[in-house]
Amino acid sequence: MSHPPTLDNQNKKRNYTRNYLIITTLIFGLLIIPSLLVIMMSVMMFDSSGSQDSLPTLLLFISFLVYPFITGISLIVAWILFVKKRNLGTIVFASLPLLNIMVSCIAICYIMIVCDGAFDC
Numbered sequence: 001m002s003h004p005p006t007l008d009n010q011n012k013k014r015n016y017t018r019n020y021l022i023i024t025t026l027i028f029g030l031l032i033i034p035s036l037l038v039i040m041m042s043v044m045m046f047d048s049s050g051s052q053d054s055l056p057t058l059l060l061f062i063s064f065l066v067y068p069f070i071t072g073i074s075l076i077v078a079w080i081l082f083v084k085k086r087n088l089g090t091i092v093f094a095s096l097p098l099l100n101i102m103v104s105c106i107a108i109c110y111i112m113i114v115c116d117g118a119f120d121c
Helices: 005-030 032-046 055-083 087-094 096-113
Strands: none
Touching (some): 005 032, 005 096, 055 087, 055 096
16 A cells, blocks of 8 residues: 655655765764864964964864864754754754855965965965
């Protein structure tokens, strides 16, 4: 006996959400390990004079510093939402570390293009 179409559609959405959550957990979770090394070395960005007052440098440092916390918290919340069958919330929270990575990339590009690679612009 076949299931109603809505139940089958809900199962497909649930499977898609589960697969997305597993992939993002693996990728973003594994990126925490190298981010710890980056955090340890990122204090060296402030070696040149004037870099402690540079907004792009501070933004880059803060985005490196908060990545493990944002990733850990957002993935835990995403798994809780998945258990509660909130598919959209699961996808949104599982994608939050991507926002942090985008901020880091924008700060790096700004420093490289506008500041000619110097952290003290």
